[in-house]
Amino acid sequence: xxxxxxxxxxxxxxxxxxxxxxxxxxxxxxxxxxxxxxxxxxxxxxxxxxxxxxxxxxxxxxxxxxxxxxxxxxxxxxxxxxxxxxxxxxxxxxxxxxxxxxxxxxxxxxxxxxxxxxxxxxxxxxxxxxxxxxxxxxxxxxxxxxxxxxxxxxxxxxxxxxxxxxxxxxxxxxxxxxxxxxxxxxxxxxxxxxxxxxxxxxxxxxxxxxxxxxxxxxxxxxxxxxxxxxxxxxxxxxxxxxxxxxxxxxxxxxxxxxxxxxxxxxxxxxxxxxxxxxxxxxxxxxxxxxxxxxxxxxxxxxxxxxxxxxxxxxxxxxxxxxxxxxxxxxxxxxxxxxxxxxxxxxxxxxxxxxxxxxxxxxxxxxxxxxxxxxxxxxxxxxxxxxxxxxxxxxxxxxxxxxxxxxxxxxxxxxxxxxxxxxxxxxxxxxxxxxxxxxxxxxxxxxxxxxxxxxxxxxxxxxxxxxxxxxxxxxxxxxxxxxxxxxxxxxxxxxxxxxxx
Numbered sequence: 001x002x003x004x005x006x007x008x009x010x011x012x013x014x015x016x017x018x019x020x021x022x023x024x025x026x027x028x029x030x031x032x033x034x035x036x037x038x039x040x041x042x043x044x045x046x047x048x049x050x051x052x053x054x055x056x057x058x059x060x061x062x063x064x065x066x067x068x069x070x071x072x073x074x075x076x077x078x079x080x081x082x083x084x085x086x087x088x089x090x091x092x093x094x095x096x097x098x099x100x101x102x103x104x105x106x107x108x109x110x111x112x113x114x115x116x117x118x119x120x121x122x123x124x125x126x127x128x129x130x131x132x133x134x135x136x137x138x139x140x141x142x143x144x145x146x147x148x149x150x151x152x153x154x155x156x157x158x159x160x161x162x163x164x165x166x167x168x169x170x171x172x173x174x175x176x177x178x179x180x181x182x183x184x185x186x187x188x189x190x191x192x193x194x195x196x197x198x199x200x201x202x203x204x205x206x207x208x209x210x211x212x213x214x215x216x217x218x219x220x221x222x223x224x225x226x227x228x229x230x231x232x233x234x235x236x237x238x239x240x241x242x243x244x245x246x247x248x249x250x251x252x253x254x255x256x257x258x259x260x261x262x263x264x265x266x267x268x269x270x271x272x273x274x275x276x277x278x279x280x281x282x283x284x285x286x287x288x289x290x291x292x293x294x295x296x297x298x299x300x301x302x303x304x305x306x307x308x309x310x311x312x313x314x315x316x317x318x319x320x321x322x323x324x325x326x327x328x329x330x331x332x333x334x335x336x337x338x339x340x341x342x343x344x345x346x347x348x349x350x351x352x353x354x355x356x357x358x359x360x361x362x363x364x365x366x367x368x369x370x371x372x373x374x375x376x377x378x379x380x381x382x383x384x385x386x387x388x389x390x391x392x393x394x395x396x397x398x399x400x401x402x403x404x405x406x407x408x409x410x411x412x413x414x415x416x417x418x419x420x421x422x423x424x425x426x427x428x429x430x431x432x433x434x435x436x437x438x439x440x441x442x443x444x445x446x447x448x449x450x451x452x453x454x455x456x457x458x459x460x461x462x463x464x465x466x467x468x469x470x471x472x473x474x475x476x477x478x479x480x481x482x483x484x485x486x487x488x489x490x491x492x493x494x495x496x497x498x499x500x
Contacts, residue, residue: 036485042455080113157184197402236277316345371441408437451479
């Protein structure tokens, strides 16, 4: 046994010492300007939290070593740093003398990514802050995954799972599995404290985060392939402060121990909170057909859930529904998506459990008022104010009254996008959508809010300087979710490679 271990260690060390390392490096400078308090929806969405203000000067440098998927054992690492100047926005706050406003803006510097990862055969381990997008949806065209969309900054965490879909033994490749699980610590407590109005509702500092998913896929080499599974996320732990009419009425620290981490993985009922933490997720389905020409047509849905009623599909047709077409060449149009968003059912308007009124005479239970991404004991499902899930639901960042929750998650809308190439190195992307919200799962708005959004992006890969590109975007918003806005971005990006 000792000889086998020593031999394995020696072999791994030899491979690491002799292998060529591909060190990628890059830099980007971006300028954004426009009207409105915030950047237009399509300029801000799905950028991992980089750009939210109407005026932004952003510089970014990064270096990374990608994992080699063609090797049995591989490793990777990344450091990604951002320097930013963003315009300020006024937020309301209550104090004993009444209401006032104060200005807030993004931090001048932050670490966007910093992680190291290992791979052995088909499994991986990642430690640190790493950007994650949707596993199933086209990140360039979609409106955003409902659980982890790539809209907010990455959360520092430890995550492990399958590198990609792996064949299940004895199925001859006809059934594959992919899954992962991770625990992380949120670092945005100061952000919530700076923008909270301290009048009503609650905020939590020091929260933890857990994410997990499991997907099954039929043989991808066949013309027709189907993927089905579930995602689940939970925020837990931390200290909650509750305020009513400007008075702090409660402060409570949620326990963080081994049982808390176990319950975030396998939720178990019990205690005052019933299920510890704020649990949410989605049922996911994709059917893909590949034509002989290489073109593909995909139909998909994501059904959201906030508790058992949503898991049991008592929330009607709520979800993200989409159709996508792509082709493999560099034609004028290489891909297009149409998506419908429906979040108006939410398992009905009322939620009640006997434990809500201890000692009461009502013993029946009513499950409803799912109130997507909000929770009565934890922060809303956002990180540095931006939605971790779909950006289609207006996140707390945009509540200039300092209310730290989603006010418009009872929403209906659509999203369309297309992309292609004008020339071999000049690509374009057009996106458009409309959304209307009448309140959240618990409260109706006095007047519905809505937004019409359109954007055009262009990216030019300079042919004479490998790795250098110039990109720009123009976008316009019209409506009250949160406001009318117009924006333009211009950026220069360079990526290089060193062999070590």
